[in-house]
Amino acid sequence: MATLRRSMLFVPGNNPALVKDAQIYGSDSIIFDLEDSVAPAEKDAARLLVWSSLRSTDYGRVEKVVRVNGIDTPWFREDVEAMVRAGIEVIRLPKTEGPADIARLEELVGALERTAGRPSGSVRLMAALEGPLAILNAYEIATSSKRLVAIALSAEDFVTSMRTTRSSEGVELAEARGRIVLAARAAGVMAIDTVFTDVADSEGFLREARLAKQLGFDGKSVITPAQIPLLHGVFAPTKEELRRARRVIAAAAEAKVRGLGVISLDGKMIDRPIIDRAQGLVDLARASGMRVEDKE
C-alpha cells in the first residue's frame, strides 16, 4: 500500500504524556517537534525525551517524523544527529529557503547514516516553506534531493512575512498553496497543507481541509488528535468512487482469469494507471475506515 500522509500530527517534544504513545490517535504520521513548541531552556530535554522514546516505543505503522530546529540555530546539528541515530524515518526542516538548505541537511544526514550504521538513503526529508522566497523556490526545493518526500506550507510565519494575517477564507494563502501543489506535483513529491490553529472550531477546520483536498494537497498537519478523524473523513473517497474502483479491480481480475489482454468495463478500455489508481482508492477507503468488503 502506498504511503499516506493525510494527517501529520504535531506532538510537542517536551510532553512525555503525548510523546510516549502518540500513535494511538491513528494519524498517518507523527511529527515530534523540537522547534517552536519547545522553549530554548528545554531543547536538550526534549531532544533526549524524543530520542529515548524512539528507541524504546513501538509506534506501529505510524510514520515517525521529527521537526528539528532550523539550520541557523545552535541546536540543529545535535537534533539531526540524535534523531538519525534514534531511527527517525523523516526529518522535517523548518524555514527552508532554497535548495542549498536541503543540500546541507542531506550532507549531514548522509554522514550520520554511515556512522550510525543505517542504510544509505533510509532517512527521508521534508521541507517546510515558511517565507515568500521559499514559495518562489518551491520547485527547486522539491527537486533538490532524492530523499525529499514532501514539501509543506507553514502559514503562520508566511503571513507575517507577507504583512497580513490569516483569514477564514484563506485568500492570503491562495498563491502559496497553489505554487506548493504545482511544484510538488511537478517534482513528484507530496504536498502538505498548514495547520489550523483554532482547535475548538471544527467547522472552520473542515472548511480548510476540504479546500486543501480540492487544491490537490495530499494531507495536512494537525495540532490536536481531535482533528484527525475529521481530516480522514474529508480525504475518504465517496461510496460511489469506491464502488467504481472495486468494479475496475474486479474487471481486471476477471480479465486475468480469462487470459484477456485487453480489459474493458462498460465498453471502455481500462489501462494499467486506471487499475493502479483504483487500487490506491480502495487502500485509501480501507485506511479511512470504510467497509471495503461489503457486498453491493
Add this chain to the structure above:
Amino acid sequence: MKAKDGGGRTLPETIAGFGKVAAFAGAWASAANRGAPRKLLSAGRPSKLLGSIDEAIRRSGLESGMTVSFHHHFREGDLVVNLVMDAIARAGIRDLTIAPSSLTNVHAPLVEHCRRGVIKRIYTSGLRGELAEQVSRGLLEAPVVIHSHGGRSRAIREGTIRPDVAFLGVPSCDRAGNARGWSGESACGSLGYAMVDARHACSVVLLTDFLEDYPAIPASIGQELVDWVVQVDRVGDPAGISKGATRLPKDPRELLIARRAVQAIDAAGVIRDGFSFQTGSGGSSLAAVRFLRELMLERGVKASFALGGITSQTARMLEEGLVGALLDVQSFDSDAARSLAANSRHYEIDATCYADPHAAGCAVDQLDVVVLSALEIDMAFNVNVITGSDGVIRGASGGHSDTAAGSGLAVVVAPLVRGRTASVVDRVETIVTPGESVDLVVTDYGLAVNPRRADLAAALRKGGLEVLEIGELREIAERITGVPEPVEHGNRIVGVVEYRDGTVIDLIRDVRA
C-alpha cells in the same frame, strides 16, 4: 361493654368484626406518639419549623447507637453531613451508624468523629479523600459497607439499613416539608436518593437554605414524610455540586476512547430509533455522549430515554428532540438541574425505581447500553471502581453494578495506563462489578470483548473494528508499566463490598504502607 368518651360520643371498647376501638382524643393528641413530641402552636397546629440543628437532633429522638442517613446530591458541595455530625457530637451522642448514599472529599471532618467514637459504622456507596485514606488504614473497628445505589434502596426497604433519623439537605422546601431540588441557590436537581430515605426513615429532618411559601408543590419529598424542617445558612456550595467527576472532557486520550466506544456501540447495532442509554461520570464516558449525539444527528436516530446521572449534554439532547425522556436519579450539573425544572419530559425518579434489584421493576433493566468508567479491569472482566492500585479506597460503587447487570450492552471505558499504573490487570484489587455483567472494554490502545459475548465480537469485527483479547491489552499495559509489586495488605477487613442483591462480592483489607 364499657363506654369511652370520644368526641362527645359513647364508643364501645371493641366492635365485633372490627376489633379494638381507639377513641378520638383531641385533634393533636396522637401527634405526640410519633417518636418525638411536637411543639404545638397556640392555634393547635404543629409547626415543623425548628430554630437549629441541635434542636432538630433533640426532637428527632436520636440516641446513641442509632442510625442516621444522608444523601450526596450536593456532591463535592455538600455542607449538611458535616454540620449535622458536628451538632450530633456536641449533643454527646455516640456509637452511631451513618448511612449516607455516598461520601466525597468534603467529608474529611468525619475522621475526627470516627476517632472519638461518635461514628462507629459507615454504610456508603463511596469514600474519597482523607476519610477514605484513614478508613483504608483501619480507622474504624467495624468494616465500612460499600453498596450500589440500587443495593442501598434494597437494603433500606428490606431493613438491613434502618435509618432512625434521616437528615436531608434540600435546596428548597415549605414550612410543611414539601421539598424539591430544582429551585433555590443550592439547586442540585433530582433528589432521587433522598426520596428513599424520606420514605423509610423513622424520623425525617429536612435542612434547607430556601424556605418557600406553602404549598411548594409539586414536591420531590412530600410533607407527609417529613417531621421537622430547619432553616440553615447554606446547605450546598453550587461550585462543588457540579465539580469533580463531571468535568467536561478535552483530553485527547479521553476523546479517543469515547469515540472508539461509540463506534463499537454503533457496530453492535444498538443505535437505532427508540434505543436507550446511560453514561457514567468520568471523562471518557461523559465524552461518549458528545459522539453519540453527533452520530444520532447524522443518522436521524432518536433515543426513547436516557437514564441516570443526567448532565447538561443529555439535557440538551432532550431539548433537541434527540431523546424522548430523561429519567433522573441524580443531576450532575446545574444545567441538568435547570432542565429538571423546565422540561416536562425530564422526570425525577428515586433510587428504588432507578436500580433496586428486588423491586418489582427498575429502570436499569430497560437500558440498551451503558458506558461506565473503571479504575481496573481484570482477565475475567471484573471491574474495580472502589480501590486504587495501592489498595486505598478512592471511588464509589454508584450505579456501576446495577446498570452493568441491567443493560443489554455494558461498555467499560478506561485509559490503558493511568500515570504509571495499568488499568487492565491480572486480577483487580477489589471486585465491584462482576465480569459476567461486562460485555466490552474500550481503551486508548484498543478494545476487548467478553468471551461470553461471541455475538458481539463478531458484530464488531463485521463493522471493521479490530477486537483484541483482554490478555493482549494486559500485555501492552505490562510492556509500558512493567509488573508492579503486589500491594501489601494487613489482615484486618476494613471494607465489605456488597453486590446489589446484598451478597458479599469482595472484601477490602487494610493497607500497610
